[in-house]
Amino acid sequence: MFSGYNTKKRVAERYRIVGFISSGTYGRVYKAEGKNGRIGEFAIKKFKPDKEGEVQYTGISQSAIREMALCTELEHPNVVHTVEIILEEKCIFIVFEYAEHDLLQIIHHHNQPQRQAIPAKTIRSILYQLLQGLVYLHRNWVMHRDLKPANIMVTSSGKVKIGDLGLARLYYKPIHSLFTGDKVVVTIWYRAPELLLGSRHYTPAVDLWAVGCIFAELLSLRPIFKGEEAKMDSKKTVPFQRNQMQKIVEIMGMPSKDRWPLLTAMPEYGQLSSLAAGNSRFQRPQGLEHWYRACLKSNNYPPGPSPDTPGEDGLSLLQQLLEYDPQKRLSAENALQHPYFTTHSKPSENCFEDSKIKYPVRRVSQDDNDIRSGSLPGTKRSGLPDDSLIGRPAKRLKEG
Amino acid sequence: MASSYWDSTQRKFWTFTKQQLNLERKKLEESERNLVSMFPLPDRRLLSIYFYHQLSKMARPLGIRQQALATAQVYIRRFYTKVEIRRTNPALVLATALYLACKMEECPQHIRMILAEARHCWDVDTSFNDISKIGECEFTLISEMNSQLIVHHPYRSLAELQSQFQLIQEENALAWSIINDHYLTDLPLLHSPHQIAITAIVLAVVLKPTQGNLQPVQAAGVANALQTLGNARNGAAQGAQNRVQKLVDWLAESSVDMEAVVECTQELISLYEIWESYTDKTCKDQIAKFVKARGVDK
Numbered sequence A: 001m002f003s004g005y006n007t008k009k010r011v012a013e014r015y016r017i018v019g020f021i022s023s024g025t026y027g028r029v030y031k032a033e034g035k036n037g038r039i040g041e042f043a044i045k046k047f048k049p050d051k052e053g054e055v056q057y058t059g060i061s062q063s064a065i066r067e068m069a070l071c072t073e074l075e076h077p078n079v080v081h082t083v084e085i086i087l088e089e090k091c092i093f094i095v096f097e098y099a100e101h102d103l104l105q106i107i108h109h110h111n112q113p114q115r116q117a118i119p120a121k122t123i124r125s126i127l128y129q130l131l132q133g134l135v136y137l138h139r140n141w142v143m144h145r146d147l148k149p150a151n152i153m154v155t156s157s158g159k160v161k162i163g164d165l166g167l168a169r170l171y172y173k174p175i176h177s178l179f180t181g182d183k184v185v186v187t188i189w190y191r192a193p194e195l196l197l198g199s200r201h202y203t204p205a206v207d208l209w210a211v212g213c214i215f216a217e218l219l220s221l222r223p224i225f226k227g228e229e230a231k232m233d234s235k236k237t238v239p240f241q242r243n244q245m246q247k248i249v250e251i252m253g254m255p256s257k258d259r260w261p262l263l264t265a266m267p268e269y270g271q272l273s274s275l276a277a278g279n280s281r282f283q284r285p286q287g288l289e290h291w292y293r294a295c296l297k298s299n300n301y302p303p304g305p306s307p308d309t310p311g312e313d314g315l316s317l318l319q320q321l322l323e324y325d326p327q328k329r330l331s332a333e334n335a336l337q338h339p340y341f342t343t344h345s346k347p348s349e350n351c352f353e354d355s356k357i358k359y360p361v362r363r364v365s366q367d368d369n370d371i372r373s374g375s376l377p378g379t380k381r382s383g384l385p386d387d388s389l390i391g392r393p394a395k396r397l398k399e400g
Numbered sequence B: 001m002a003s004s005y006w007d008s009t010q011r012k013f014w015t016f017t018k019q020q021l022n023l024e025r026k027k028l029e030e031s032e033r034n035l036v037s038m039f040p041l042p043d044r045r046l047l048s049i050y051f052y053h054q055l056s057k058m059a060r061p062l063g064i065r066q067q068a069l070a071t072a073q074v075y076i077r078r079f080y081t082k083v084e085i086r087r088t089n090p091a092l093v094l095a096t097a098l099y100l101a102c103k104m105e106e107c108p109q110h111i112r113m114i115l116a117e118a119r120h121c122w123d124v125d126t127s128f129n130d131i132s133k134i135g136e137c138e139f140t141l142i143s144e145m146n147s148q149l150i151v152h153h154p155y156r157s158l159a160e161l162q163s164q165f166q167l168i169q170e171e172n173a174l175a176w177s178i179i180n181d182h183y184l185t186d187l188p189l190l191h192s193p194h195q196i197a198i199t200a201i202v203l204a205v206v207l208k209p210t211q212g213n214l215q216p217v218q219a220a221g222v223a224n225a226l227q228t229l230g231n232a233r234n235g236a237a238q239g240a241q242n243r244v245q246k247l248v249d250w251l252a253e254s255s256v257d258m259e260a261v262v263e264c265t266q267e268l269i270s271l272y273e274i275w276e277s278y279t280d281k282t283c284k285d286q287i288a289k290f291v292k293a294r295g296v297d298k
């Protein structure tokens, strides 16, 4: 424009920054309070410019564009609500409704000081709400692609909200682009087997594998498939995530052509046999059922059918979510029809209902209250030791 | 999929009645009365044709898909309902809209490539030489559109409907090109993509394209088609071709708004009419005048 870009709204006029929450792949998240008549608490995500301390406009990254567009378009009780987007001084700020908790933090709280299981009713409500959000996304042709505990928010009134649409995609767009744009999707522990095996034509089913992993993690308080990420080599070819696949097979057993007819068509299919060679555990995998029963037992869920245990229905749901064949895997819609949700009373819309557990509020640090400071320290999540404690895997790679 | 359009920002914020749209534009012109009277411009449809040519010139060497071009065209049209064109450098707005549309349509282009192509197809006096210009204009574009960047196109409805109507290949191609043409009019701001797709299909069937003879659509042809359609609807078309009659029956049975089809068709007819008076040069010169007068944006 002739007059240059003139911002119509200013962050500082509308919000007071309370503190710094987290630094992620694409930016930093701050806690804020409304100002000048705006009431309530907010989370403001500030996107970093591509180069740190950039003083010129260089074009907005594709993932930021996607996130802005999707946040503006989507509206559902189980998706984090976007209040507004502010473009100011070469920076982009997405203002979200504030969520006091997230699943990572909740799981973490149950891990210390000693392990104490998450109440079965809480888990059931979390999954129910999560799946409703996912039905909405999938109905609107949006794949989330990065579902993991840290990206699922929970408000103080127990409402579960899917967050971080930074990797989400509209999947009616040409299929090939889903693969070419960014080769690495979904934090490795929650990555579906078809992605690990190099599938190019993946579907919303990848999100349901992640839901399965999250379900298992809520039950056992540990990631079920905690693989080590193989790093991209210097030639930037995408490595086969051998260790991650191994972790899955150790519990689930080898995928078979009988159960997953398209298995042999997977680009990395050949890797599977080399995986099996010389690993005795593959001949006698633990089996998901065994894993499940051991987990319920060690976390003291009561035996026998009752609302205080996920019970047999929980096992059946988990098996259908952690189904190797993406075509056989439950859809979000069908998952909601599963007996796990339909027998007994309807799951609560408040995941904390009937729970006596008090969760700590989100930690907010004061190190970096200056939302406008241009240069960003390279360290990630400096204010939050939680992550490093549990040893989360490396962040997803940044895409172009 | 219909559900996703129904709740979309496109339907909620970027679909207008003709009156609303006229009002918006009037407001805009009145706020810039001086500029407007100083720099007369060709008909909006002629400008749109020119913009399309310029966009295509940038897009072709980069192999950018039609859908991204279409999205860019919609962005430009939306933007100019909110910002008076004479306040802008259209060369910059076009390049930026294309750059942004490519990212949204999952065929991203490097900002330098867009800049290079833009410099290629505009004269020095309307050109600009820095990627930061595009970057800055991107902020303006997004902010004027309130970050509402997802555009639903009729192409998808066409793909869904073509099997239902058993379109032959030529009809499908013709419907596709009619959809391409509708971006040169206000139709994307007036009707749903589904409505546009149906109009395109109806016209394609009635216009009966013959193999290997895909001529540009002409106003008279479309007007005739409208006539044929009307006759078929009134049951007055003796020996009307079977296909057309079948189509009309289908339209009557399903809840298609035939008045809207007629409206869309008329919009297209007037586009094809005015197209005959189109010259690149007029548009180019008039644009250059106000861009130059307002100080070159380099």
Ligand SMILES: Nc1ncnc2c1ncn2[C@@H]1O[C@H](COP(=O)(O)OP(=O)(O)OP(=O)(O)O)[C@@H](O)[C@H]1O
Residues within 6 Å of the ligand: A021, A022, A023, A024, A025, A026, A027, A028, A029, A042, A043, A045, A080, A096, A097, A098, A099, A100, A102, A150, A151, A153, A163, A164, A165, A166, A395, A396
């Ligand atoms: N609405 C919110 N309310 C409170 N905290 C939030 C909110 N949204 C995000 N956060 C916090 O900020 C963190 C990072 O947010 P988000 O996942 O959107 O950013 P990201 O840059 O994509 O991060 P990552 O790469 O770690 O996924 C979240 O894990 C959460 O702890």
Ligand SMILES: [Mg+2]
Residues within 6 Å of the ligand: A024, A150, A151, A164
């Ligand atoms: Mg995240």
